Amino acid sequence: MNKIRIAIQKSGRLNEDSLALLKDSGISIDNGKDQLKASSPNFPMEVFYLRNGDIPQYLRDGVVDIAIIGENVLVEKGEDIEIAEKLGFSKCRVSMAVPKGQSYKSMADLSGKRIATSYPNTVNSFLEKNGIEADLHIITGSVEIAPNIGLADAIVDIVSSGSTLFKNNLKEVEVLLKSEAVLAVSPGIKPETREILEQLRFRIRSVLKAQQSKYVLMNAPNDKLDRILELLPGMRSPTVLPLAEEGWSSVHTVINKDTFWEVIDELKRAGAEGILVCPIEKMVL
Ligand SMILES: Nc1ncnc2c1ncn2[C@@H]1O[C@H](COP(=O)(O)OP(=O)(O)OP(=O)(O)O)[C@@H](O)[C@H]1O
Ligand SMILES: O=P(O)(O)OC[C@H]1O[C@H](OP(=O)(O)OP(=O)(O)O)[C@H](O)[C@@H]1O
Numbered sequence: 001m002n003k004i005r006i007a008i009q010k011s012g013r014l015n016e017d018s019l020a021l022l023k024d025s026g027i028s029i030d031n032g033k034d035q036l037k038a039s040s041p042n043f044p045m046e047v048f049y050l051r052n053g054d055i056p057q058y059l060r061d062g063v064v065d066i067a068i069i070g071e072n073v074l075v076e077k078g079e080d081i082e083i084a085e086k087l088g089f090s091k092c093r094v095s096m097a098v099p100k101g102q103s104y105k106s107m108a109d110l111s112g113k114r115i116a117t118s119y120p121n122t123v124n125s126f127l128e129k130n131g132i133e134a135d136l137h138i139i140t141g142s143v144e145i146a147p148n149i150g151l152a153d154a155i156v157d158i159v160s161s162g163s164t165l166f167k168n169n170l171k172e173v174e175v176l177l178k179s180e181a182v183l184a185v186s187p188g189i190k191p192e193t194r195e196i197l198e199q200l201r202f203r204i205r206s207v208l209k210a211q212q213s214k215y216v217l218m219n220a221p222n223d224k225l226d227r228i229l230e231l232l233p234g235m236r237s238p239t240v241l242p243l244a245e246e247g248w249s250s251v252h253t254v255i256n257k258d259t260f261w262e263v264i265d266e267l268k269r270a271g272a273e274g275i276l277v278c279p280i281e282k283m284v285l
């Protein structure tokens with residue numbers, strides 16, 4: 001039987017969330033991650049545990065059909081590789097930082113400077129785009145230490161909370177790109193394997209959509225229903241059912257979690273009572 005081969009980071013920041021996404025998509029994976037290869041008993045999938053940084057090459061060579069990988073790694077090493085889905089986790093940015101005490105007014109201040117980074121292609125295209133010439137020092141890790149040991153005047157590395165920059169007395173001065181985990185596709189994927197990819201994407205979208213939404217139930221006096229319904233989006237329109245108590249209805253709907261608190265406050269003001277909020281496991285649209 002045809003199977004889709006997926007690369008997942010072997011260990012590191014993407015590993016756990018990638019496996020959780022497969023699990024939430026109803027895909028079980030046999031045997032632990034000490035094996036470099038595993039298969040699913042309930043979905044036509046083989047999992048390869050690989051280094052994040054090696055994955056673009058494996059995709060290009062067709063060793064795997066798809067992968068869960070940081071978008072920033074594709075920008076650095078796999079501009080030619082298709083992104084099928086953004087996955088919403090491992091959000092970070094790739095940024096330029098300089099010592100806190102160093103004055104920085106514009107990009108021109110980078111001219112002729114030594115920049116340490118693990119992302120040379122990303123930095124070079126940023127410098128070229130802005131017409132700046134600078135020296136690159138390529139190092140594979142602990143980049144933030146470089147200015148403190150006199151190795152560089154600036155760095156380009158991943159920033160998330162900013163605490164690593166803060167601890168190393170650096171300030172972020174330019175954001176080169178924003179990144180999150182993505183589902184990437186090998187240019188050599190076969191048409192019959194693409195069908196399996198489409199099944200997987202359908203499941204993933206249902207999981208991600210559900211994570212974005214809450215199911216909300218409330219009681220509403222009938223004379224205030226019009227105003228309450230105006231406030232609710234719903235997948236089509238909200239469900240309204242009569243309550244046993246005369247003059248009252250039960251209203252059910254789905255609310256996006258980002259606007260959730262605003263909507264709830266307005267619903268209370270409009271007269272809704274007994275508001276229940278439930279997580280949604282899957283949302284099939
Ligand atoms: N601090 C962070 N916050 C959020 N996401 C991050 C952070 N650091 C890295 N990432 C994202 O997670 C991905 C994996 O990072 P991680 O540090 O686990 O791996 P790595 O050391 O770059 O890769 P490899 O698997 O090749 O050893 C990065 O490519 C980036 O997209
Ligand atoms: O802005 P922050 O929240 O501090 O995150 C940024 C740091 O996280 C990453 O390192 P990681 O912890 O993955 O260690 P690594 O260098 O060993 O990959 C990245 O290389 C930065 O150093």
Ligand SMILES: [Mg+2]
Nearest residue numbers: 012013141158
């Ligand atoms: Mg890291």
